[in-house]
Amino acid sequence: MGPYLLRRLLQFVPVLLLVSVIVFSLSYHMPGDPVRLLMGQNADPMAMEAKRHELGLDRPFHEQYLSYMGKVVLQADLGISYAKKGKGVRELILEKFAVTLRLAVLATLLSVAAGVAAGVLSAMRPYSWVDYLSILLALLGVSMPVFFLGFLLFAFVAPAVGLPVSGFEDASLWTQFRSLLLPALALGALETALLARLTRATMLETLSQDYVRTARAKGLGEWPVVLKHGLRNAAIPIVTVVGANLGGLLVGAVLTESVFALPGLGREIVQAIAQRDRELIAGGVLFMAVIFVTMNLLVDLTYAWFDPRVRLDR
């Protein structure tokens, strides 16, 4: 496991370096002048040059990049947003990511619960109406874009059950749950569908194994057979997919956050692009890249833990 871990960590570094170069390069070349934002449009050109020098913004690209990355790596300092009047980029990202993280975790929990349950029921009664219904819902979940599903939830579900349709209230755990339930349903629909289909296929294969037949022959009830012998053995690919998807949900909730006006990181970065907030764009995209790559790494390590053959893969 040690050499595998080391190899994966070594792959992690160049990916992040490449991402950081691309992100920094894009923000470096973005139109807009931070010094003008700081000093105002009527500032004296010489005073602006002095300020530019003081902030190191007149140095060559590679020097600015190294200085930026030095601060990021050594101090976790992502700089300040000039467009937001000196607010810290790290502080802003963490504030917004807290919402995105809660949304992604709730969406994952809901989709695992619904997707696995639907998959198990389908596998227990293949080609029955339960199976057809599950397949149909899975098809809808896969096909329906999040904004469309969001509007259906607005129009039909929210008024009926008294849930809010926009924003995030963090007063208590209950109000947080209420704010996030509809967005989590919309965000998790695709994953629910994928998990339902995956669980069904894996369970069908597992339930046809000899050891399951043996368990049944020993007189075990249907549910213990399905849950203990079937689901436990079918769990490995499910866990892998859930882990990989969680990374995707953490960085890919932009549409859901926009439709439900949730103050998450994805929506914040989209707004930052519209507002030409280059420091926030660079910091936010870099942060998302780290999260995504880390999640993938964790999934790979988990997979290797479950299945030793993966570690031998050269």
Place this chain on the structure above:
Amino acid sequence: MRLSVGSVGPFLLPVALAAGALWLGWGSGDTGPAVFVQDLRAEPGVLRIGITSNPPNLDPVEMSDTTSDSVVERICNTLVSFDEHLRLVPSLAESIPEVSPDGLVYTFRLRRGVKFQNGRTMEAGDVRYSLQRLAEPISKRFWIVEPVRGATAARDAMARNSRGDPQAPIAGIETPDPLTVRITLEKVQPLFPMFLAMNNASIVAREEVQALGQRFGRQVSGTGPFRLVEWKDNDRLVLERFDGYFEGPAKLRSVVYRVITEEETRFQSYLNGELDVIEAPYGNVRRIRGSNIGDQLRVNPMLDIRYHGFNMERVLRGPGGEVVPLGGNPESSPGEPVRLTGDQRRRARLLRQAINYAIDREFLCTALLEGRAVPAKGVLPPGMEAYDPGLAGYRYDPARAKALLAEAGYPEGRGLPEIPYNFNFQPPNPTVAQAIQSMLLRVGVRTRLRQMDWGAYQTYLDEGKATFFRLAWIADYPDPENFLYVLFHSKNKGQEGNNARFVDPENDRLLEEARSTVDPVERKARWRRAEAYIVEQAPWAFLYHNATALLIKPYVKGMVLTAMDSGAEIQQVDLTKVTVEAGAR
């Protein structure tokens, strides 16, 4: 394979349910008056307003957008302000300023005992400090104090400072005692008190600004009825009542601005009882008017103008690279200068006039904008002093447009290259652009639509790259000067207001004459003359004057809209008189 009912049976129920639900949702608008399910539970004492964007900056001298302006309006005060009829009334000043016989010296007597939100009493020194901030390099509204003696010198002296620290004094602002401010102008400017009613001229406490530096733009404070207690970017701003407000505490306990970019989400949040005031969604006004929430709709005419500007510095190029004049400035196409002949400038004007005649404004206002706009004959909106109801303007006349096009040398549009047509993608701009594109095509003028986000669009306009572009102007103060002088004088070319970059000595002369005239009757006549000249030269396609269409919950009382309120920001509404009572479901 043949499908039997049995093989598809399990799918039928959910499919039918889904189809039924969609049919119900979509069909309701066409089969009779729409019925919206709505929640009417209020949060007593709290006004929740849905706004479209995060305010970029709340420092009064740095702000230039209506969202920031509306928030600052609640937190700060100015020496004078506008009442609901847009008359100038005293605010922090005890009365309207005394003016010296030569019209150069304004004396403001301040109210006694006005408290800042930090507890300190406001004095004349705070007024001087706040007005001098308008000459600092960060200020976006230097022109407010520009008429004051010594303002330009102070601005130049401060240009080398990072944020105007130390602040250079403006010689014309004096404080003979703690409750008197005397302001001396370089030359007569009858509108100067109106300039001081703009929120950019808000009075703030020096110690707060100096302690916070650029963060003052995020933690602004003043003497107003509400104070900022929370600002979560792109999410919400929460204001709480300031009990020490000099006119007595507001009736509302709190004002919450919720930032919701998506129009449909805002509307659903309103219906779901999460918001009390929003701008009515475009394309739905007619449906709402006839529905069960029709009585919540308030359509309020605004002092504004929506227009499409021609960049007067640009020319088009034909297939062989030949010059096709569109802008009419003598010197065109910066970077690739072309000196237009008199005949080319005449042809350019004919082309711009043809485009004006080809646009069916009635259709835009009634069909597309559902009656929330009136066609523009010129620049000044109805209700503005000097508005000329007799101005002919450009009525829809495709035959005339074709004739002018032919006279300009492009019969049926032959020889005329495609015109790049820029706009930002907020509603209703894309719909309006598509309609105008089709109207122009009918007379032979081809355009290429270019849609951009607002940030990129602003930069594109500021750099003078747009050829034919959408823009709007909402009054800062109710005077023709704010439209005609700001938007067309060559001195304001570019981002100062004259985005069409219109440079015409005769026009400048007419505008300056009108601006410096004190006699109201003569002044009005001169503004009309200047407007007629501008309409004749057609540096814009003059489109329409908009109205704000708001949805306001019935339990919100005391909200008096003015002609300077745009969108849900309702920046001129006096919120101290507004109440939110307990509503019922």
